Amino acid sequence: xxxxxxxxxxxxxxxxxxxxxxxxxxxxxxxxxxxxxxxxxxxxxxxxxxxxxxxxxxxxxxxxxxxxxxxxxxxxxxxxxxxxxxxxxxxxxxxxxxxxxxxxxxxxxxxxxxxxxxxxxxxxxxxxxxxxxxxxxxxxxxxxxxxxxxxxxxxxxxxxxxxxxxxxxxxxxxxxxxxxxxxxxxxxxxxxxxxxx
Amino acid sequence: xxxxxxxxxxxxxxxxxxxxxxxxxxxxxxxxxxxxxxxxxxxxxxxxxxxxxxxxxxxxxxxxxxxxxxxxxxxxxxxxxxxxxxxxxxxxxxxxxxxxxxxxxxxxxxxxxxxxxxxxxxxxxxxxxxxxxxxxxxxxxxxx
Numbered sequence: 001x002x003x004x005x006x007x008x009x010x011x012x013x014x015x016x017x018x019x020x021x022x023x024x025x026x027x028x029x030x031x032x033x034x035x036x037x038x039x040x041x042x043x044x045x046x047x048x049x050x051x052x053x054x055x056x057x058x059x060x061x062x063x064x065x066x067x068x069x070x071x072x073x074x075x076x077x078x079x080x081x082x083x084x085x086x087x088x089x090x091x092x093x094x095x096x097x098x099x100x101x102x103x104x105x106x107x108x109x110x111x112x113x114x115x116x117x118x119x120x121x122x123x124x125x126x127x128x129x130x131x132x133x134x135x136x137x138x139x140x141x142x143x144x145x146x147x148x149x150x151x152x153x154x155x156x157x158x159x160x161x162x163x164x165x166x167x168x169x170x171x172x173x174x175x176x177x178x179x180x181x182x183x184x185x186x187x188x189x190x191x192x193x194x195x196x197x
Numbered sequence: 198x199x200x201x202x203x204x205x206x207x208x209x210x211x212x213x214x215x216x217x218x219x220x221x222x223x224x225x226x227x228x229x230x231x232x233x234x235x236x237x238x239x240x241x242x243x244x245x246x247x248x249x250x251x252x253x254x255x256x257x258x259x260x261x262x263x264x265x266x267x268x269x270x271x272x273x274x275x276x277x278x279x280x281x282x283x284x285x286x287x288x289x290x291x292x293x294x295x296x297x298x299x300x301x302x303x304x305x306x307x308x309x310x311x312x313x314x315x316x317x318x319x320x321x322x323x324x325x326x327x328x329x330x331x332x333x334x335x336x337x338x339x340x341x
Contacts, residue, residue, distance in 0.1 A: 005223075006219050006220055006222075006223035006224075007223070009223045009224060009226070009227040010222065010223040010226050010227065012227060012230075012232050013223070013226035013227040013228075013229070013230040013232050014226060014230065016230045016231060016232035016235070017226075017229070017230035017231070017232075020230070020231055022229065022230045022231050025229040025230065025231075026226050026229050026230050028229070029222075029225040029226055029228070029229035030222055030225065030226060032225065033218070033221040033222040033224070033225030033226070034218050034221070034222055036221050036225075037214065037217045037218030037219075037220070037221040037222070038214060038218060040217060040221075041210055041211070041213055041214045041217055041218075042210075045207055045210040045211070108304065108305075111301075111305050112304070112305060112308045112309070115305050115306070115308065115309045115311070116308075116309050119309050119310075119311070126310055126311055126312045126313060127311065127312070127313035127315065128306065128311050128313060128314050128315040128317055132306075132311065132315075132317070133315050133316055133317045133320060135305070136301060136302060136305060136306075136317040136320070136321060137317065137320040137321060137324060139296060139301050139305070140261070140295060140296045140297070140298040140301050140302075140321040140324060140325065141295055141296070141321075141324040141325075141328065142293075142294075142295050142296035144293060147289075147292070147293035149268070149292075150271070150289045150292050150293050153268075153271070153272060153275070153289075154275070154280045154285075154289060157272070157275045157276065157280045158280060159280035159281050159285075160280075160281050161281070162280070164281075164286065165286050165289040165290050165293070167339070168286070168290040168332065168335045168336055168339055168340075169289070169290050169293035169294060169332075171331065171335045172290055172291075172293070172294035172328050172329075172331040172332040172335055173293060173294050173295070173328065175294075175327055175328060175330075175331035176294055176295045176324045176325065176327050176328030176331065177324070179323060179324050179327035179328075180320060180321070180323075180324035180327075183319070183320045183323045183324065184316075184320050187316040187319065187320060191315075191316070
């Protein structure tokens with residue numbers, strides 16, 4: 001279904017370009033975007049290789065355990081379909097903690113591993129289970145305590161107080177995360193009603 | 198142990214390539230053709246009526262589509278209006294309020310071969326919308 005969206009956008013773009021004479025830009029963009037995609041993935045390889053290795057080490061050192069104990073009760077309530085001692089829950093916790101500290105690059109491998117485990121829990125089907133949708137919603141709402149990239153850029157462009165947006169960002173991200181949880185629950189409720197009819 | 202984890206990472210990243218390239222090419226074409234600008238211009242009058250500063254609309258719309266694209270627009274806004282201006286702070290807040298929904302769906306679901314995404318896109322985009330609105334409201338209260 002998501003692929004339909006891309007095909008649709010592509011088509012609209014091409015048709016619009018044909019009518020507006022922007023075809024040269026479009027041609028250039030196809031190559032640039034494809035290049036960007038492969039470059040991104042190669043970068044992703046390095047990141048994944050590095051962080052999955054680091055995560056194993058953090059796991060062994062017990063640091064992850066201590067942070068996990070704090071967040072786990074909350075996450076168990078958020079993902080009621082996932083057994084507390086299943087590997088999926090471990091990855092969900094890691095993913096959540098990584099996002100909290102603004103380490104998007106560490107969150108991605110953990111999130112992907114979580115998806116893998118959730119897929120197994122769901123019997124290997126290629127449709128998104130309830131927990132997967134929740135995981136996705138939580139990641140895209142992006143509960144981040146410290147927006148490191150934004151602060152760095154503000155410093156670079158001469159902000160007198162780069163961190164003054166931390167408070168506003170925190171409030172906004174809490175709102176989006178809360179909304180994500182509420183909408184996720186709402187759509188789950190709708191799906192269950194449809195299924196019981 | 199580190200090596201095992203590493204090898205898995207390699208396999209996963211490779212498997213994502215077709216999905217990511219497809220997404221970036223489609224969005225790129227949509228943007229480069231001018232169709233994206235046309236759509237944004239179409240909606241702007243309504244947004245201005247609602248008290249939403251038109252300058253940050255492209256960034257807010259692009260935010261769920263491309264993290265780098267939105268970052269670029271934020272930098273644009275900061276360069277034009279100043280990092281500590283109302284618009285500069287608003288752009289900064291919007292950037293951190295949510296994440297790149299389409300990228301996350303593509304990568305997370307693509308890596309494990311999920312084709313039917315269910316309601317995840319709806320929930321994701323709604324959350325992004327709430328984040329952007331919250332950012333506008335909070336910044337208006339605190340910085341104006």
